[in-house]
Amino acid sequence: MTDRATELREAGRDIISLSVGEPDFPTPAHVIDAAKAALDAGDTRYTPVTGTARLKRAAALHFQRDLGITADPASIIVTAGGKQAIFEAFAATVSPGDEVIVPSPWWVSYPQMVRFAGGSVVPLITHAHHGFRFDPADLEALITPSTQWLLLNSPGNPTGAVYPRKLLEGIGDVLRRHPQVLVLADDIYSPLIYSDEPHSSFAAVCPDLADRVLTVSGVSKSHAMTGFRIGVATGPAWLIEAMGRLQSNASGNPTSISQAAAAAAFEGPQDFLVQWRERFRIRRDLVVTAINAIPGLSTPQPDGAFYCFIDATPLMDRFGDDNALALHLLEHGVAVVAASAFGGKDGFRISFAADEAVLAEALRRIAEALS
Structure with missing residues (x-):
């Protein structure tokens, strides 16, 4: 899904990818400095x-x-x-x-x-x-x-x-x-x-x-x-x-x-994680509230990581399987991963490791695609 989303972007489509499991925050400065120092010291x-x-x-x-x-x-x-x-x-x-x-x-x-x-x-x-x-x-x-x-x-x-x-x-x-x-x-x-x-x-x-x-x-x-x-x-x-x-x-x-x-x-310092966790918590709550307001979708509140595993069973009569649903959402500008990729079924995974404004727009597109 990430590769397909990239292809569509390169073709000029506006695609929001919620399929990748990595933080969107910048790597801490002291870590970058350590990598540069290792290069300067010839640690190669x-x-x-x-x-x-x-x-x-x-x-x-x-x-x-x-x-x-x-x-x-x-x-x-x-x-x-x-x-x-x-x-x-x-x-x-x-x-x-x-x-x-x-x-x-x-x-x-x-x-x-x-x-x-x-x-x-x-x-x-x-x-x-x-x-x-x-x-x-x-x-x-x-x-x-x-x-x-x-x-x-x-x-x-x-x-x-x-x-x-x-x-x-x-x-x-x-x-x-x-x-x-x-x-x-x-x-x-x-x-x-x-x-x-x-x-x-x-x-x-x-x-x-x-x-x-x-x-x-x-x-x-x-x-x-x-x-x-x-x-x-x-x-x-x-x-x-x-x-x-x-x-x-x-x-x-x-x-x-x-x-x-x-x-x-x-x-090095670990205190930045306090702020990161709070940002992720805000994003989690945003996603959980919005998803549970969309007819046919539901998700429990995750206690950790930065994913929501979303059930779409009521929509399967319409789409047939979760891969078709994921492709439908991709055509409407949002990349997610079908639940079947994870040994599940009839749903999809969202990564909420994205800026709040980006998440809000992605959730609006999902609601529109399923309306």
Whole structure:
């Protein structure tokens, strides 16, 4: 949808894209300055494959300060974005016949990574009326001797769902009865929570299970650094080593300049996030109110990230499926992503990482397109 929107723009059409998952705020100045300083210092050579010592120390600071996880720099790997860390974890551990439980709706790349490694995706279906959360008993019902991983994404893409501490404790109770199951916690959106309850990371809530947990984070969403392509992950030593071996042969080290910038991001001031969260909260409320006022559309209020997952079931008799609906909205000047891309159905995802005036115009176009 993003590519098609770009094509239409280049053809002269006025297209508002709400399909891309990246902050629209500028990268903080101290991060840009760090990247420039690295260039001026000639920091343009290979680094250790799994990341510089400075960035690993900075990542350890981030894991402790922001996620409540005590991480030795030696148990941290730096990757070219969080996506690479998740891919490497599955590629290093999943074999044909292995199962990976993934709550659905899910981020589009999760099932593709599992299948690439030869594994099978086991959907853990969630629903809007439950805030896209699940009951631990529903998880346990899906676990078999072949279950290799449980994947948790909180706050989540595409739903904005946040898993509260009580839910994570219940998941821990289940997993203690199934010692073969590893947990991949994708916490990349952890700084973007709008409820009064702070972010809870699974490894911090259940420290006795930490040797079975890989926690993935980064700077893309928290510091508007999507193009820098830096992710960080921490977990058991055997897994980090295996991921490092794979990375050594697949890509080598992440970009040296980006690593210097990411270290500055973790080490530097974090107070700008207060303002960013408030802006995102205002945008979220704008979108939720407007969508729920459009006949045929509805969405719960997301507690985190910057997405609304919108149900359009009443419109399916008119459009047939959500891809047709998404294309219809694109023809009316708004790019969204069909719910079916995320393992859902009969709806679409909106990113509200856009200026309030832009969002208001996009929502006006959506209402007009469906009137």
